[in-house]
Amino acid sequence: MMTESSAQNNRINADVLSERQREILKIVVEEYTIGAVPVGSFTIRAEGRLGVSTATIRNELATLEELGFLYQPHTSAGRIPSIKGYRYFVEQLMDQVELSLPEQRKIRHQFYQLQLNLEQWMRLTAAILAHNTRAASVVTTPQGKQVAFKHLELILINDALVLLVVVLQDGSIHQEMLVPSEPVSQDALSLISNKLNSLLGSSALADIRANRQLDGKEMHGFESVVLQRVLQLMKQCEESWTSAVYSDGLENVLREPEFVESGKLSQVVRVLQQRHLLETILGRMMDAAGVQIIIGGEGTYEYIDDVSLVLSPYGIRGRASGILGVIGPTRMAYGRAISTVRYMAQLMDSLLTNVYGGE
């Protein structure tokens, strides 16, 4: 028996299948993707690409099933691609097409209408992914490899309340309210922020911690409160790398026939809603390069079957990265999904590099 394929070890030797078997497998996947109905020999024959009879096709189908690329939900039904079948399709059979130029242009155009606002970019990316693939999309904000301080600002809201705004190196902004133990003036706040800004410079969290000089300096009460909060904030950023998750197109997926009944929709919703699931899955993506495909949970993720993910890291080479991609039924149009995800990742790469990468 062949070893099980998995996301980690998923290359399937191309030679195990004859050209005709490859063609048949391809047709099965394509037809099943369209119709969501098991594909039989007559349907394949009707496709016209094969010049052989249904009997021959049946023989090949039997072989493909034996090899684990297809299965029957029951005797006397057509064939459905197995996870292994999808895997083979994706790696060996699929027509790798790029998004058409008009589509690319249209997408770029939508971005150019936006201001230089990361949040809007993420939202738009999620919307485009969902719309183009007719699946649900996920986009996480790009996060710097190491958390480093950039700037802080203290703003007096009223005499009992101070707004602390911290800007980190990756451009992310964090806010928090502070209650000073005694009334302060905006001038006093400006002094503190100037001092801390020049003190902290652009240092990474580790550097700041190491810098014993900070303790040495005399800090009066509120100053050290601010410093503590800044450090704590940076620590939080370091720990949870998914600051925000944008998602769109859930309604696409709940129209799919495999989700209308059965609890399978809840798998998608769970993945999208429960932060730690998403972190588990996306966490393993971070170090990968290019578009990654997880088909039907593929052994590693027990809680999702019948659900596939097409994901890609994106960001600025070596400095910051996020994840974007789509989630849909195993029976998804992988070609379109992959090309869309790849294009969006590249687009975000270049947008981010243009804007932030000049350093």
Added chain:
Amino acid sequence: MMTESSAQNNRINADVLSERQREILKIVVEEYTIGAVPVGSFTIRAEGRLGVSTATIRNELATLEELGFLYQPHTSAGRIPSIKGYRYFVEQLMDQVELSLPEQRKIRHQFYQLQLNLEQWMRLTAAILAHNTRAASVVTTPQGKQVAFKHLELILINDALVLLVVVLQDGSIHQEMLVPSEPVSQDALSLISNKLNSLLGSSALADIRANRQLDGKEMHGFESVVLQRVLQLMKQCEESWTSAVYSDGLENVLREPEFVESGKLSQVVRVLQQRHLLETILGRMMDAAGVQIIIGGEGTYEYIDDVSLVLSPYGIRGRASGILGVIGPTRMAYGRAISTVRYMAQLMDSLLTNVYGGE
């Protein structure tokens, strides 16, 4: 025939029903809420609160149906509350209980563990609402009645990029990247931000617009770019009042029997995902006081039937307000939902007033 009840005009005269009819209607709603199965005379009898025979109950049920409080999905099935029935239940019959003190304490405790961070509050509120009511929750950020400037900051990211951070009166923070036409220094940026900060003061958008003085002042290129962006940003805030929507517990609702099949789940998803639907619904809530209940769309919202909303505005009296609440099947536990929504709204009121309200 009676006039249709609606969210606007929904008081139903208490006198139309006898005490026994009221009791029966109450039992029907309660039982149906639990079981999701049409309630028949024997079930009502078994409840034990009524000392009469099933035949008598049947007569009363027939009357209640005639009056429009109940209906049968088909002859020889039990009764299901109609929208009117739910309405009457909610207004006249329901046991109005507060959240128990231990529950209140537990919730407050969760908040006190958080920093003074609005975003975290919103998230927690959404989580608590969803968990407590076993429905999906929605929370929108409180937004000031009028958009007013508070502070801006310009931070040099690199020589081709400037981060603009704008803080508005309601404490909301907005960021955007700007590309100066020619390289600038941080010192130059500080000059600009100081100038604009003192110029704009704490003025509302309308005041700024009216202030022709701004045009009069000579502004060199980048300075006016910044000003333009600030104004545009404030305009956007004024137009769309839902800056962010937090939601949780969608998985609760998709376990409900009326949603497992049929397209009814998509109603909930649509309301939660599609911004403009939410704005339509929540928009009418803003001026109301206290907990509002929309049952099964109730005529006004055609796109939702079999879905109910329990919502409440919250915020700082007269200055800022958002909406929080839950969305679930019409067959939801209104008592629990209402008491939870009310408590959370009050809690947020007091938290916000404590922090921001001191002005």
Added chain:
DNA sequence: ACTAGCAGTCTTGTTTATAGAGTGCTAAGT
């Protein structure tokens, strides 16, 4: 090596029968 033909298997849809839930009505009781 391929294919026509066919028996066999399984699903799906339809029909029919049955049991059960619940009603509405009537007639009798309080």
Added chain:
DNA sequence: ACTTAGCACTCTATAAACAAGACTGCTAGT
């Protein structure tokens, strides 16, 4: 004038039986 026991009736839900159809796998012939 209510209330209630009893019963006929209706409709659903479930199961069983059956026919039609979809595919297959196999065999034998090209």
